[in-house]
Amino acid sequence: MEITLKLLKPLKDAIGKDLLTLEVEEGTVTSLLQHVSKEYPELGKELLDDKGGLDYRVNVILNDKPLNELDVEVNDGDQVTLFIPVSGG
Numbered sequence: 001m002e003i004t005l006k007l008l009k010p011l012k013d014a015i016g017k018d019l020l021t022l023e024v025e026e027g028t029v030t031s032l033l034q035h036v037s038k039e040y041p042e043l044g045k046e047l048l049d050d051k052g053g054l055d056y057r058v059n060v061i062l063n064d065k066p067l068n069e070l071d072v073e074v075n076d077g078d079q080v081t082l083f084i085p086v087s088g089g
Helices: 011-015 029-039 041-047
Strands: 002-007 019-023 059-062 079-083
Touching: 002 011, 002 029, 011 041, 019 029, 029 041, 029 059
Parallel strands: 002 079
Antiparallel strands: 002 019, 059 079
């Protein structure tokens, strides 16, 4: 199935792209993130913590809906957006 992964700054800087189209097996958001981390190790360093879980800074949106739980199934045509909120003064 085909999933679109949208990366916002600073995550897009890790691979120099802000949009990826991925062919993946059926699975969850977690399995998608693991797949992306293997395909793009530099991005994986930003996405995953030392234990292989999602870094606490990363926010995940599935089809315009913020997720708190990553064991949500992804479907053909879904868009997953990943970003790290940036604040400053």
